[in-house]
Amino acid sequence: MEMFDLIAVMAKILFVIAISLGVIPFLVWFERRGSAWMQGRVGPNRIGPFGLLQTTADVIKFVCKEDFVPKNANKFFYHMAPTVALVAPLCAMAVIPFGSYLVLGDHTVNLQIANMNTGVIFILAFAGLEVYPIILAGWASNNKYSVLGALRGSAQIVSYEIAMGLALLSMLVVYGSFNPHEMVAWQNETIFGFLPRWGAFVNPIGALVFWIAIFAETNRLPFDLPEGESEIVAGYHLEYGGMKFAAFFMAEYVAMIMASGLISTIYFGGYGFLPGMQTILNLATEYFSLGVAGVQNVKALLEFTSFFSKVSFFMFVFVWVRWTLPRFRFDQLMDLGWKILFPLSLINLILVTLGVYFLN
Amino acid sequence: MHIALVIAVIISAILAVMMLFAKNPITSAICLLGILLMSAGMYALMGEHLVATIQLVVYAGAIMVLFVFSIMLLNLSNAESEFKNNPKMFYAGMTLGATIFSLLAYAVCTHFSKHTSSLTSGVFTNAKVEELGGNAKVLAHSLFSQFYISFEVISLALLVAVVGAVVLAKRKFD
Numbered sequence A: 001m002e003m004f005d006l007i008a009v010m011a012k013i014l015f016v017i018a019i020s021l022g023v024i025p026f027l028v029w030f031e032r033r034g035s036a037w038m039q040g041r042v043g044p045n046r047i048g049p050f051g052l053l054q055t056t057a058d059v060i061k062f063v064c065k066e067d068f069v070p071k072n073a074n075k076f077f078y079h080m081a082p083t084v085a086l087v088a089p090l091c092a093m094a095v096i097p098f099g100s101y102l103v104l105g106d107h108t109v110n111l112q113i114a115n116m117n118t119g120v121i122f123i124l125a126f127a128g129l130e131v132y133p134i135i136l137a138g139w140a141s142n143n144k145y146s147v148l149g150a151l152r153g154s155a156q157i158v159s160y161e162i163a164m165g166l167a168l169l170s171m172l173v174v175y176g177s178f179n180p181h182e183m184v185a186w187q188n189e190t191i192f193g194f195l196p197r198w199g200a201f202v203n204p205i206g207a208l209v210f211w212i213a214i215f216a217e218t219n220r221l222p223f224d225l226p227e228g229e230s231e232i233v234a235g236y237h238l239e240y241g242g243m244k245f246a247a248f249f250m251a252e253y254v255a256m257i258m259a260s261g262l263i264s265t266i267y268f269g270g271y272g273f274l275p276g277m278q279t280i281l282n283l284a285t286e287y288f289s290l291g292v293a294g295v296q297n298v299k300a301l302l303e304f305t306s307f308f309s310k311v312s313f314f315m316f317v318f319v320w321v322r323w324t325l326p327r328f329r330f331d332q333l334m335d336l337g338w339k340i341l342f343p344l345s346l347i348n349l350i351l352v353t354l355g356v357y358f359l360n
Numbered sequence B: 001m002h003i004a005l006v007i008a009v010i011i012s013a014i015l016a017v018m019m020l021f022a023k024n025p026i027t028s029a030i031c032l033l034g035i036l037l038m039s040a041g042m043y044a045l046m047g048e049h050l051v052a053t054i055q056l057v058v059y060a061g062a063i064m065v066l067f068v069f070s071i072m073l074l075n076l077s078n079a080e081s082e083f084k085n086n087p088k089m090f091y092a093g094m095t096l097g098a099t100i101f102s103l104l105a106y107a108v109c110t111h112f113s114k115h116t117s118s119l120t121s122g123v124f125t126n127a128k129v130e131e132l133g134g135n136a137k138v139l140a141h142s143l144f145s146q147f148y149i150s151f152e153v154i155s156l157a158l159l160v161a162v163v164g165a166v167v168l169a170k171r172k173f174d
Helices: A003-022 A024-038 A054-064 A075-095 A120-128 A131-140 A144-175 A180-187 A204-217 A242-267 A277-288 A292-322 A330-359 B003-021 B025-045 B049-074 B087-115 B126-131 B134-146 B148-173
Strands: A101-104 A107-110
Touching: A003 A024, A003 A075, A003 A107, A003 A242, A024 A054, A024 A242, A024 A292, A054 A242, A075 A120, A075 A131, A075 A242, A101 A292, A120 A144, A120 A242, A120 B049, A131 A144, A131 A242, A131 B025, A131 B049, A144 A180, A144 A204, A144 A242, A144 A330, A144 B049, A180 A242, A204 A242, A204 A330, A242 A292, A277 A292, B003 B025, B025 B049, B049 B134, B126 B134, B134 B148
Parallel strands: none
Antiparallel strands: A101 A107
């Protein structure tokens, strides 16, 4: 491997990790202020402007807390669970592209950490590994409520993975490729002259099923049964305090960012331009009289902006839904997963396959 | 050989030994998970992305979840204290394992020495696969064109297994 490639890969990894961990404090702030706004409350507003430094205070509190381990816990697995929780979604982010490519001198840098020929399936692989921290945390804490939470969590994630996989499969049939770059390129066209050819417009049922499934996969309300406070105290992370709890908390947000990135790439055009961005690119090209490399770099910047705003929108939707819908009962959750989403996504897959067969 | 590959091999060997000698069933399961992840890493380092991904999805993401889940459901947590070291079984197991391992090692070694002399490689060389659009595409094409009958028959076998599992479980609960 050349030195330049090695540095480029390292820089991309650093960039993705920095962005996804760096926006968490802001997201937590938004979660609390946003919930207050949606419920007509004030929310945390004392520390810093608009309470922006509240999360900093929280972090200081988490770090300074006593590092407590329950007496009968299995020490090794008890500490391993939060680590795995954070690593699995960060790994999955390696395949999500956040722009087409940059031109630096005579090198081109593909704005995606790992260009694998299985692409999107690789993300599913790591999404599947998100079960382990929940099982491990619940089991290692040696607490009945934790085990109940872990059993609920693993049953939920395994059930909704099926609907999620089938919804993804219906889109793979349309794109005919695993490569996220090719998916984005496919979605850059328009249908009927004005509507962008996004996956969500081509395959709305698939998009809906996928969207519901990622809520269950990330344990967000209305599907946060694994930590249902009213029944099992705090579920699988009941025995965790201080920074170990914060690791689970951050992992939930990283998983949300990953899921938002995935749904924007597959169903909402990925890093493709939002309406109006082409005009900005043309204006910038004329104003600065850019060369070919310059145009490509400005384009990559705009593409990153587009991707980032789509991910931000889905993060907003996560918060929005959380403070709108109440939690389901566990039997309702299983009914929704197995009796509604699973048959719906199967029928949708058949319809999409027929559509692709007859239209192509 | 790539240095990362060597590290992965060493770690998975250590994990394998830990898996064999762990007294706690969950520890064994997690060690096995570690071995599966390491072998996925090895496949990825060799550039076989499809095999690595399938390894993660099927073995690490599905089969091991089932293992860990059933260990937890059966609540084998006190198996550790009840664990009895049975020397006869232990030595018998060790002998059997060593025999199988040496036979496998012998087969692999002899195969590699033969490979250089007489065997010719098939149509799908690395360059050819790359030209056709990667392993995933080539495999999909052969599965759904040349081998589609065997593929469908295997899916039928899976269906039979699922129905059988439902029948067995239902009889138990009725």
